Structures are given as C-alpha cells and as structure tokens.
Amino acid sequence: PIYQEILALPDVVGGPVLSWGVTKINIPDFFRKPWAELSIRGKRIKLYHWLLHNLPWKLPEGFDYPDLGALLRARGVQTIDILDWYDSRATLRLDMNQPVAAEFHNRYRLFIDIGCLEHVFDTRQCIESCLRMVAPGGHYVLCTPVSGWVGHGFHTFDPKGLELALTLNGFEIVYHRYTTRGEGRIVERPKGDTLIWLVGRKLRPMNEFKIPQQDYWWGEVFGTGPRPSLDADVGKLSAADESQPARARAAR
Numbered sequence: 001p002i003y004q005e006i007l008a009l010p011d012v013v014g015g016p017v018l019s020w021g022v023t024k025i026n027i028p029d030f031f032r033k034p035w036a037e038l039s040i041r042g043k044r045i046k047l048y049h050w051l052l053h054n055l056p057w058k059l060p061e062g063f064d065y066p067d068l069g070a071l072l073r074a075r076g077v078q079t080i081d082i083l084d085w086y087d088s089r090a091t092l093r094l095d096m097n098q099p100v101a102a103e104f105h106n107r108y109r110l111f112i113d114i115g116c117l118e119h120v121f122d123t124r125q126c127i128e129s130c131l132r133m134v135a136p137g138g139h140y141v142l143c144t145p146v147s148g149w150v151g152h153g154f155h156t157f158d159p160k161g162l163e164l165a166l167t168l169n170g171f172e173i174v175y176h177r178y179t180t181r182g183e184g185r186i187v188e189r190p191k192g193d194t195l196i197w198l199v200g201r202k203l204r205p206m207n208e209f210k211i212p213q214q215d216y217w218w219g220e221v222f223g224t225g226p227r228p229s230l231d232a233d234v235g236k237l238s239a240a241d242e243s244q245p246a247r248a249r250a251a252r
Contacts, residue, residue, distance in 0.1 A: 002184065002197055004060065006175055009199060012139050013072065014109040016079035020116040022089055023068040031059045049183065068112065081108075097122040100129040106205060109138040115195075117144045118153030127165050128209040131202070140171065140200045146178070148193035159196050164212035166200040175199035 007013055030042040038046065049055040065071040069080045084090035094100060097120055111134050120126040134140050145156045163173055179186055181193035190196070 001055065001186070002177060002179060003063070005177075006141060006197070006199055007075075009139070009174060011137070011201075012110065012141075012199070013075050013077065014138075015072075015077040016081065016108050017069075017072055017077050017110045017112065018081050018083055018092070018108040018133060019069060020083045020111075020113040021087065022082060022084075023112065023114050025063065025065055025067055025071065027059055027063070031056070032064075052185075068114075077110075096120045096126045096129060098129075099125060100133060105132045106135045108133055109135055110141070111138070112141045114141075114143045117142065118149075118155045118157070121154050123155055123157075124211065128169075131166070131169050131171065131209075132206055134202045136202050136205055138202050139174070140166070140198075140202070142198045142200075143195055146194055146196040147190035148181070157196070159190065161212050161214070162196065162198060166198070168210040168212060169206050170204045171200035171202050173198060174201050 028045075030038055030046040033042075035043065035046075046057075050057055062074070063071065065074060069082070072080060081092055082090045083092045083094060083096075085093060085095050092104075096116075111130060113130065117123060117126060117130075130140060130142075142162070144162070145152060146159050146162075147156065149156055163176075166173060175198065177186055177197040178188065178190055179195050179197065181195070187194065
C-alpha cells in the first residue's frame with residue numbers, strides 16, 4: 001500500500017531514476033496463490049493481514065516484478081542507475097560520506113532510498129549529496145528508522161530533523177507516513193521499531209546547504225509567549241529562519 005500511494009503521486013514516476021541499492025520485491029505466496037491452494041496457516045496469515053493491516057487480498061496488478069527497477073521500467077522509465085559503494089551491480093560506486101561530484105547535481109527526476117541513509121556515518125554530508133542529485137521538479141523518496149531498530153545502522157532519526165533538512169533546502173514534503181517493522185502496519189506516531197516514509201519534491205536548485213537546528217533555544221531567546229508573527233520586529237522570521245539560531249539571537 002505504501003508503494004501504491006507513493007507511485008500514484010503526481011509526476012513521481014519519471015526518469016532518469018537513481019535507486020540506492022537494488023530494492024527487491026518479496027511478495028509472500030499467500031498473496032499470489034488462489035485461496036483454495038493455501039494451507040490453513042497461509043489462510044490465517046492472509047486473513048490477518050487483510051483484516052488488521054488493510055493489505056490487499058491479492059497481489060495488485062503492476063507489482064509482480066523481482067525488484068523496483070523492473071517495476072519502474074514497466075511503467076516507462078528507461079534510465080535507472082544503481083548507487084552503491086559495495087555492490088558490484090551498481091553503476092555508481094560512490095562513498096556517500098563524501099561530497100558527490102558536480103556532474104551528478106540536478107541529474108535525477110527520482111531518487112529512491114529505501115533504508116540506506118542510516119548506514120552512512122556522515123549523514124549531514126549524505127543528505128546534502130542526495131538532495132543535490134535530484135533535479136528541480138523531481139522527487140526524493142526516503143525510508144529510514146525514526147524509532148527503535150537498535151543495532152540496525154549508525155543512526156535513528158528525528159522526523160522533524162529530516163523534514164527540516166528537505167524544506168530548508170528547497171523541497172516541499174508531498175508524502176509522510178510511519179510504518180511498523182515486519183508487517184508494515186501504518187501508524188500515526190513512531191513507537192518501537194518504526195520507519196518513516198518521506199517524499200519531497202524539489203522546487204528549485206540548491207545553493208549553500210542549510211543545516212537544521214533544533215528549536216529548544218526559542219524560549220531562551222523570545223520567552224514562553226507566542227512566537228512572533230512574520231511582520232514582527234524580530235527580523236521577519238520565516239519558517240526556514242526559525243531553524244537558524246544566529247538570526248534569532250541577533251533579534252534580541
């Protein structure tokens with residue numbers, strides 16, 4: 001269901017595409033086989049997922065492919081590059097702890113990262129590079145842990161920090177979901193092992209990368225009253241400026 005929703009977003013599917021790693025599509029047999037051919041256990045599992053997790057009764061048309069690249073090619077995408085530092089199947093062997101070359105900036109209409117960001121130590125540099133590789137008008141699809149997943153990767157992220165990284169740097173958030181581990185149940189808030197699914201659309205080319213800042217300092221600077229309006233005499237702070245403490249301190 002998550003992939004169905006994301007791929008149905010306006011103008012998301014388009015090339016060239018950059019996929020971080022080869023994303024396999026593993027569909028259990030009970031979504032493929034007729035009901036009569038399932039074991040009693042398979043029938044119970046299928047009913048469980050259908051009733052409690054709103055998963056489809058059978059495999060939706062257009063998803064019976066071995067990996068995400070094959071699925072996108074079937075939808076008309078001609079160019080799909082694979083990014084990976086270790087995988088020999090990759091067409092781009094890049095260490096995402098390092099800045100990417102300018103030749104890759106604004107290159108891809110769709111950048112898909114399903115569970116790779118948390119495995120890169122220098123996430124500040126990694127996120128900047130990912131965003132720079134997306135072409136204006138293109139989309140960045142990110143799935144990464146925001147709760148739990150102890151020992152899975154280097155990082156578990158704060159959802160607000162991820163969204164700020166996008167919005168401060170010329171993206172708008174067009175999709176946001178949380179899912180649990182295993183069955184992929186959609187939840188409203190992160191709890192336990194939880195993934196975030198974000199899709200950002202790039203509105204314009206990036207200039208200098210703006211680093212998100214947490215807003216714990218706000219009360220120290222402005223007190224506990226309401227935040228100033230955009231027309232207040234504190235520098236006319238915009239949503240992006242709220243994440244720049246130096247600007248706020250100058251307004252004291």
